[in-house]
Amino acid sequence: MPKKKKKHGEHYRLSKPADDTSRAYDSEYEDKDGERYRYDSDLGVGRYAEARLFKSIKSGKTKVVLSPVLDDGHPEEPGGLSFTPETEASFSSLKESISKYAFFKALYPKEPPFLVCKQGTYRIVLPKVAGIPYKQTPCVSAFDAQIKEALGLIDALSHAQDNEIVIFDLKEDNILFDASTGKFSLIDGGLHKLVGDRLSNAFICETDAMIAKYKVKCPQIAPECWALKDKPCVKADFKMDIFSLGYIWRKKFIDPIPLISHIIDSCLLEDPNQRPTLPLLKEAFRRLLPIYEVSDEESSSETGSVVENYELHRSDWDAYVKRSVSNWLYGCDSP
Ligand SMILES: Nc1ncnc2c1ncn2[C@@H]1O[C@H](COP(=O)(O)OP(=O)(O)OP(=O)(O)O)[C@@H](O)[C@H]1O
Numbered sequence: 624m625p626k627k628k629k630k631h632g633e634h635y636r637l638s639k640p641a642d643d644t645s646r647a648y649d650s651e652y653e654d655k656d657g658e659r660y661r662y663d664s665d666l667g668v669g670r671y672a673e674a675r676l677f678k679s680i681k682s683g684k685t686k687v688v689l690s691p692v693l694d695d696g697h698p699e700e701p702g703g704l705s706f707t708p709e710t711e712a713s714f715s716s717l718k719e720s721i722s723k724y725a726f727f728k729a730l731y732p733k734e735p736p737f738l739v740c741k742q743g744t745y746r747i748v749l750p751k752v753a754g755i756p757y758k759q760t761p762c763v764s765a766f767d768a769q770i771k772e773a774l775g776l777i778d779a780l781s782h783a784q785d786n787e788i789v790i791f792d793l794k795e796d797n798i799l800f801d802a803s804t805g806k807f808s809l810i811d812g813g814l815h816k817l818v819g820d821r822l823s824n825a826f827i828c829e830t831d832a833m834i835a836k837y838k839v840k841c842p843q844i845a846p847e848c849w850a851l852k853d854k855p856c857v858k859a860d861f862k863m864d865i866f867s868l869g870y871i872w873r874k875k876f877i878d879p880i881p882l883i884s885h886i887i888d889s890c891l892l893e894d895p896n897q898r899p900t901l902p903l904l905k906e907a908f909r910r911l912l913p914i915y916e917v918s919d920e921e922s923s924s925e926t927g928s929v930v931e932n933y934e935l936h937r938s939d940w941d942a943y944v945k946r947s948v949s950n951w952l953y954g955c956d957s958p
């Protein structure tokens with residue numbers, strides 16, 4: 624009998640029956656070059672998914688495998704599913720996994736994710752993103768540290784926006800910070816949509832009371848994302864993630880100077896049209912960088928005047944700040 628040819632190509636071998644959704648520690652992932660990865664350690668846990676680190680014995684290369692989800696028969700149809708405690712878990716499983724897969728595919732194209740479908744269970748194999756959850760890093764009080772972190776996060780979000788992605792659920796657990804490079808990276812993306820697309824039904828509520836409840840439960844999510852079932856659908860907009868940025872900075876930055884505080888407040892405005900765009904935010908923070916770190920001349924002189932004014936006019940700093948920020952962000956004076 625001819626020898627059975629070894630099957631090449633990326634695949635995932637379950638060590639247990641496919642309908643067993645337990646963690647299946649001795650399962651194995653094989654990449655397209657035939658390199659094999661086995662369970663190494665637990666990496667992190669979110670509200671829905673557990674992440675396990677898989678490692679190749681040969682090269683030490685790593686992958687992340689998320690816990691399996693079931694095809695539970697709850698496809699997301701318009702008006703079909705609301706974000707109630709009863710349906711929250713079922714909504715989140717398959718739909719969220721596929722969204723995460725698409726999110727990683729767009730943001731990490733050099734090491735694309737792999738979706739494993741085995742008899743009604745779904746797992747995703749992801750690249751291991753460097754860093755620790757931003758939630759685990761201490762809050763910052765130093766002026767220049769706040770600016771560096773703000774600019775780092777703006778860069779990470781710019782990468783998403785360059786790919787037309789709106790995240791909605793941008794929060795500290797879904798941002799990794801790599802201290803060795805100072806780089807921020809985004810993970811998860813389970814609720815993301817492309818800009819202009821209709822928001823997930825996860826944001827549709829039955830009553831005003833439920834909207835109020837979820838605004839409290841998920842304070843990082845922009846208020847305009849929540850909508851009543853029979854109201855016109857809400858479209859994904861970059862300004863939604865600007866709100867989340869403001870929320871993160873408000874939590875992370877201890878006693879920011881009034882200028883930074885005012886920038887944060889502008890991100891948190893109820894009216895999305897009043898919030899700054901990401902390029903404007905970047906410009907505002909760049910102008911605050913200490914003089915020695917700014918390369919181009921124009922920014923140096925602007926920063927110099929900001930710092931001098933802070934020293935000279937502490938008493939009317941607030942009025943000065945409001946005027947400056949309005950000028951930078953909107954090209955006009957405050958009303
Ligand atoms: N690709 C990755 N690289 C590194 N760590 C990861 C990766 N994916 C997940 N993690 C870790 O596992 C945790 C849980 O993963 P994930 O955010 O996907 O789960 P979740 O349940 O959808 O989260 P949430 O509570 O935000 O809904 C993350 O906070 C992170 O610590």
Ligand SMILES: [Mg+2]
Nearest residue numbers: 669796797811
């Ligand atoms: Mg998460």
